[in-house]
Amino acid sequence: MTDLRAAIFGASGGIGAALVAQLESSGRYDYIHAGARSLPRTWSPRTVPFCFDLEDEASITGASQEIGEAGPLDLVIVATGILHREDWIAPEKSWRAIDAEAMAKLFAINTIGPAIIAKHILPLMRRNSRCVFATLSARVGSIADNQLGGWHSYRASKAALNMLIRNFAIELSARNPLGIVAAIHPGTAQTPLSNSFIRNIPEGKIFQPEQSAAHILSVIDKLSARDSGGLFAWNGERIPY
Numbered sequence: 571m572t573d574l575r576a577a578i579f580g581a582s583g584g585i586g587a588a589l590v591a592q593l594e595s596s597g598r599y600d601y602i603h604a605g606a607r608s609l610p611r612t613w614s615p616r617t618v619p620f621c622f623d624l625e626d627e628a629s630i631t632g633a634s635q636e637i638g639e640a641g642p643l644d645l646v647i648v649a650t651g652i653l654h655r656e657d658w659i660a661p662e663k664s665w666r667a668i669d670a671e672a673m674a675k676l677f678a679i680n681t682i683g684p685a686i687i688a689k690h691i692l693p694l695m696r697r698n699s700r701c702v703f704a705t706l707s708a709r710v711g712s713i714a715d716n717q718l719g720g721w722h723s724y725r726a727s728k729a730a731l732n733m734l735i736r737n738f739a740i741e742l743s744a745r746n747p748l749g750i751v752a753a754i755h756p757g758t759a760q761t762p763l764s765n766s767f768i769r770n771i772p773e774g775k776i777f778q779p780e781q782s783a784a785h786i787l788s789v790i791d792k793l794s795a796r797d798s799g800g801l802f803a804w805n806g807e808r809i810p811y
């Protein structure tokens with residue numbers, strides 16, 4: 571028994587479900603907390619499901635209490651996010667398409683929700699040894715890397731998330747110098763989030779969620795405290811903010 575504990579927020583998602591499956595099959599974690607809006611499918615006995623909604627802080631408080639009672643966490647991955655919603659949210663091609671309600675929804679899910687998770691979960695991370703809190707972000711959230719424009723709300727929500735990750739890294743380092751907080755770009759993966767937007771991308775450049783999950787776990791394995799606060803691509807490359 572290693573007594574290592576992991577938690578995945580977004581276990582119902584394309585990449586999130588693949589992350590849970592790979593953490594399970596790695597055998598490295600004795601406890602895996604797998605969270606989704608409604609109770610996710612049944613996993614192996616070492617995986618404990620929990621419910622949360624990013625737009626309901628009380629649900630995150632409740633989930634964190636449950637998780638905290640089981641013991642300190644070594645790895646947390648927030649694998650939630652939205653890019654579009656049928657009928658009413660689509661990535662904007664122009665400033666003319668900006669809609670306040672749609673933009674607020676993207677910030678609620680992509681930025682504020684993960685921040686609320688951090689608020690309740692970072693205090694539960696293991697102290698005095700290496701631990702990793704990672705959120706899935708996106709390369710398009712890099713201001714320095716932005717040459718194409720468009721996708722205003724998604725880009726801005728991820729850029730704001732990247733800033734929060736940097737802030738949380740600074741705060742965590744005072745509590746645990748070995749603690750790591752990072753944002754990870756999973757590459758383009760074929761999931762419900764991306765399905766309508768990958769038609770023009772050559773097949774060889776699109777990952778299956780299982781490939782993305784394997785890349786993410788490999789990047790996380792190689793991170794050290796020096797990397798805390800950074801944004802990393804699926805291949806470990808550091809993406810400038």
Ligand SMILES: NC(=O)c1ccc[n+]([C@@H]2O[C@H](COP(=O)([O-])OP(=O)(O)OC[C@H]3O[C@@H](n4cnc5c(N)ncnc54)[C@H](OP(=O)(O)O)[C@@H]3O)[C@@H](O)[C@H]2O)c1
Binds near residue numbers: 580607608756764
């Ligand atoms: N796929 C890509 O090409 C790609 C590229 C760059 C970055 N990313 C990032 O990777 C992450 C995972 O994306 P994915 O491709 O796996 O997308 P996905 O399959 O659509 O999964 C999104 C996840 O977010 C959850 N979620 C949405 N709203 C929620 C809420 N209010 N409360 C709790 N959970 C909520 C969904 O839960 P439900 O099942 O309940 O809706 C689902 O588990 C996102 O942050 C995305 O921005 C993906």
